[in-house]
Amino acid sequence: MVKNGEHESGILPAGSKRILTVLGCGALGTAILSGMLASIADLTADNxxxxxxxxxxxxxxxxxxxxxxxxxxxxxxxxxxxxxxxxNLRGVKQADTILLACQPHMYTAIFDEPGMREALRGKLIISVLASVATTQLELALGDGGGYFVIRAMPNIACFVRDSATVIESPQRAFPDALLRVTDTVFRCVGRVFYIKTPVFDVCTALCGSAPAFLAVIIESMVDGAVAMGLSHQDAFHMAAHTMRGAANLLLDSRNPWTVRHQVASPGGSTMQGLLTLEQGNVRLTISVGRQAHNDIT
Structure with a gap:
């Protein structure tokens, strides 16, 4: 454990293991913890x-x-x-790494708890709060700095260690050791991308919220199949596996245009379905929906 005044950069002696405290263990915080535990169990099995x-x-x-x-x-x-x-204070005092995963409007109340700012000083603070900038957190912590805050946006797929996590490239000098710790946390639960500050909020919709958007698409596919006689369970598993397979195709060096036209033969049923989607402005709906999300955040 890091004590106040010792290892103020948050860097522990070689060979030391860290303690991670999650402030606000809701759906996302629990997903990250669950994914990390599963990943660490695999590492332990490999010695x-x-x-x-x-x-x-x-x-x-x-x-x-x-x-x-x-x-x-x-x-x-x-x-x-x-x-x-x-x-919260007891949890922070025990740890050297803090994952701030509370509801976005609650972080000031957490910081205002007596003794909390002192307990956070010199420790790595990883924020996964949507629409809360690093500068806002640093301003709320105040008192001349001495805090190491970095921002990340994972998604609920941390549960199955398949999250797409965006980490904000630090805007100023940041200890390499702490950046590596942050990277390690999220590589335990999926793929990591580094993004500059001006476009970070775009990734909140693209990575953080997208599982909800994609779930609506799956639900719609399932409803249509059930309406035509397929059982709900069969329709659900078929649709989910089909979406996963399509994603793997795209990640296998293929682009959306290629996949679309490999499936849609001239005059075929797939092309008729694509035309119906275009008539329903599916592209515009999804694109504008993401923009509306970013306007709100």
């Missing part, structure tokens, strides 16, 4: 070790703490997780 020795999840209510403990209990290394309710 390759782990960067983190212990995890702390902080929530506001006892019932939430119980639910999260139950959710994470299936992991072989669940004993390495401590869930606290109403004890």
């Amino acid at each position: 390759s070790g782990s960067l983190f020795a212990h995890f702390v999840g902080c929530v506001r209510r006892k019932d939430a703490a119980t639910a999260i403990s139950d959710r994470l209990g299936s992991h072989a290394n669940a004993a390495n997780v401590e869930i606290l309710d109403g004890q």
Whole structure:
């Protein structure tokens, strides 16, 4: 554990393992924790070790703490997780790495808790708060700085270690060791991309919110198939696997235009379906929907 005044850059002695505290262990915070536990279990099985020795999840209510403990209990290394309710300061004091995953409007109240700013000083603070800029967090922390804040946007697919996570390229000098820690956290749960600040919020919709948008598309496909006689379970699994297969095709050095035209033969049913989608302005709807998302955030 890092004590105040020791290793103020957040860099631990060689060979030391870190303690990660999640402030606000809701859906996304729990997804990240779950994915990390699964990834670390695999590393341990390979005898390759782990960067983190212990995890702390902080929530506001006892019932939430119980639910999260139950959710994470299936992991072989669940004993390495401590869930606290109403004890944010205790959780932060234990850790050297902080994942800020509360609701975006609550971070000032967390920082204002007596002793919290001092407990956060010198530690790595990774924010996954949508639409909250790094500069806003640093301003709220105040008191001349001494904080190491970095911003990231993963998505709920952390649960299955298949998130697309965007990390903001630091705008000023940032310890390389802490950048590597941040990178390690999110590589445990998927793929990592680095993006400059001016376009970071675009990625909130593209990466962070997109699973919800894609879920609506899957639901629509399933509803159509069920209306024509297919069982809901069969339709759901077929649609989900088809979407996963299409994504893998695109990632296999193919572009959307190629895949679309490989499937759609002249005069065929796929081409008729594509024309119907175009008549429904599907491209414009999705594009404008993403823009509206960014306008709100």
